């Protein structure tokens with residue numbers, strides 16, 4: 136284990152120790168709320184967002200102790216690489232989709248930026264600026280600390296923000312925006328338009344949105360009891376509140392004025408091989424999240440849901 140890992144684990148443990156009893160209880164209540172939601176309890180978006188933020192406040196520090204600092208599971212793009220190596224690969228792929236004309240002069244937006252480590256990677260690759268927002272102040276604190284530690288506070292800007300409210304950025308600010316399992320899992324179908332319009336507003340003409348996001352595949356059938364049972368079990372494990380079809384997200388993006396360039400399943404080599412044992416690092420990460428891991432594995436094998444669906448959309452040039 137290298138020095139960075141030891142230090143991150145220690146910081147994670149320290150931040151966990153600093154959490155109050157109320158924080159810990161709110162995390163447990165948040166998870167129970169997510170489970171009740173999947174059992175059919177009607178809920179309001181504001182309460183769902185609070186449950187998610189309370190849950191992530193503890194989870195982000197817990198997972199950082201176990202080497203999961205970017206809070207998403209990537210597709211397995213290279214069998215010889217572990218979780219972190221595959222995260223780097225999928226991030227490079229998403230950046231490529233943004234098709235930046237002037238990477239060094241670019242300003243990107245990381246939506247639901249977690250602890251800011253993906254933004255950091257993008258800023259390193261482009262040489263430009265990245266702004267990020269997240270609903271959980273605790274993750275934003277970690278992101279700001281990390282930017283300062285890397286002496287990149289002039290190029291990395293983080294603040295608390297909520298997808299369900301207007302984005303706090305001027306119109307036409309960004310040369311691209313991106314998200315990793317952080318946007319669409321928190322939207323109801325009727326809420327998609329408002330966020331798509333905000334994304335369109337903050338981008339410059341000709342700029343793109345690209346993502347690797349949890350979405351249902353077109354094979355998921357809400358009338359299929361087996362699908363619905365698996366879904367009920369795995370969704371709280373993903374700390375997600377909603378499951379959208381790619382077609383619904385793309386339709387909202389198009390209504391907002393985007394041209395959809397790509398909507399496709401994850402490139403994971405797993406997805407190409409029907410029955411295949413998951414690599415140990417995926418199973419370990421899912422085990423960390425306890426129950427529901429098996430349901431996710433079954434759902435993925437049945438190809439009814441995808442953690443890394445790819446969408447690329449462009450705001451037309453003027």
Ligand SMILES: C[S@@+](CC[C@H](N)C(=O)[O-])C[C@H]1O[C@@H](n2cnc3c(N)ncnc32)[C@H](O)[C@@H]1O
Nearest residue numbers: 191205206247248249269270297298315316317
């Ligand atoms: C699966 S994690 C991915 C985080 C980040 N993209 C990364 O890769 O580390 C989902 C993230 O979405 C954030 N999130 C959930 N609901 C949100 C909302 N309404 N507004 C902004 N961020 C939100 C969570 O706090 C969490 O950081």
